[in-house]
Amino acid sequence: MPHDLALAIDLGGTKVEASLVDREGTLLDGSRSRKSTGAAKTSDELAASVRAVVTSALAALPAEGRVSGVGIGAAGPIRQAEGLVSPLNLPAWRDYPLHELVSEIVHEHAADLVADAPVTLRMDGLCITLAEHWVGAAQGVGNVLGMVVSTGIGGGLILGGHTVPGPTGNAGHIGHVEVAGFDDPCACGGRGCLEAVASGPRSVAWAREQGWTGTTGEELAESYAAGDGVARAAIMRSGRAIGRAIGSVTALVDLELVAVGGGFSRATPDLFDHIRIGIDEHSGLEFTRKVRVVPSLLSDIGPLVGAAALVHRADLL
Template sequence: MILAIDIGGTKLAAGLVSDDGALVTSRRVATPQSGDAEDLWTALTDLIEPLAAGVDGVGVGCGGPMVWPSGEVSPLNIPAWRGFPVRSRLQALFPGLPVRLHNDAICVAAAEHWRGAGQGSANMLGMVVSTGVGGGLILGDRLIDGGTGNAGHIGHVIVEPGGVPCGCGGRGCLEAVARGPGLVEWALAHGWTPGERTSSEARPYREDREVTARDLAADARAGDAVATAAMRRAGRALGIAIASATHLCDLDVVTIGGGLAQTGDLLFDPLEEALREHARMDFAKRVKVVPAALGQDAGLVGGAALILAEERYWLGHPPVGVERR
């Protein structure tokens, strides 16, 4: 049984995953927002303590950037942790056991390849489209890490040269165009009035809460022109990026998960349109783009895969002081 951990900016999740990839049990708590590194660590240890007895290893997914594979993390959405040695801290809690950590989007990709929508594909890109855009790359039935563990980071492929600024310091990145908060910002700047199409006396739109991509998608489905244009812009950006990745990597399948993927045809129809316009080489035309299958459990299943299927997802990087099994 593997203890799997998924560290995110809004929630911390932990669960037990059996050797066939099934999530047996899980727990979740809100990520502390105090700004104190030790408060966050205490919340994590309190979360995993009821699950810790008798486990055979620990697999972790966490947002980046990070020093990999040593596991000092500085997640952009968790300001409290800058260079925080989460992997070595966990190794101290579980001496003698394998403790492995990777980027959270890479864990999701591994999960979808191992037990989700990418099963049976030897060449796959797994994507997460939510508050950010991340990915993981499987080629030849194995996770490709790259020199620093960041291979597959499709969120920073340029889709609009000279376009909107991105948090990475560049301009026109896929993440800047297609992430949920970016879509909302674009729509508001182009005259979208949230809730105009979907509010009613029975379900009024509350102006005192944060506007989200879910609100945008609801208005788009109700026929709001600006909201529809925003969703179309995101979908087409994704299609262009996937076409480029397919030409580069000769992909069979691309899986897309994350909150924005739940909008269905609002995102996938313009994505397919742009993909087929730009994937012109014969070998690239065969790529299929499908919704991810594992939902919110994917990060935990992928964390466990770093240990349970190490021959595919943890190649050549055994933990310090622990021999490969």
């Protein structure tokens, strides 16, 4: 029904988006907006970007519309119970009260249309997993890891048909699983983390260290398609590392399926072949090799659909 809408918000390392989303997981036409974030932004600038997208989405509410809940997916780590976020790629925000900020904006601009709508904050990787389980590649699967491979690498878990956020909200953070055979320094302070090896920016940085002259993940993908040896090695390296991490996580929680989205995951379909090789070469147990790894079916709307699932599929939380 048009009155039963979720306000969905996705905060990441390069952008923040908001949209109204219905009970079928469809974004309401004209309600989606985006503003940049990024490591160079101040705290006030980041807050202004959040305010801009939230107010824009609320302005698109139809005359008969009501917001039944607000879902926020945020890059981690987070402190779920306190509503605080500390995205690694947004250094101006450490223990920032994002839940409080969004609640204030919503009630300031649409108090009569949101009533007592709950505001729910979860890590973005968990939202991606919810989206795939709800309307994407993981429908009907009970034990799922959803992954985002982009500016960073995030993840979330559904086990036994229910989300597993953990006591702080950071369970499923596969980007900070250490990968055997790698020692790359990570922004989190660790070494050999999957994000430090296989994210888009880190793959670009590694390729440049080998003499490649491009600067972006998009250019790396173009060079890969053109047969450039360094670009092909960089994406192979990323895929094999992702596969090793997936194999390790599967050994721990017996995954059935991993759905992978995010901008860098679409650099080339070959990435999934490299992931498969990474799993098979480094997983000695048969039950770990049975895991299926598939692309997201939701492209770039997945994070918003997942944030809306915090409202529309709250039964899985």
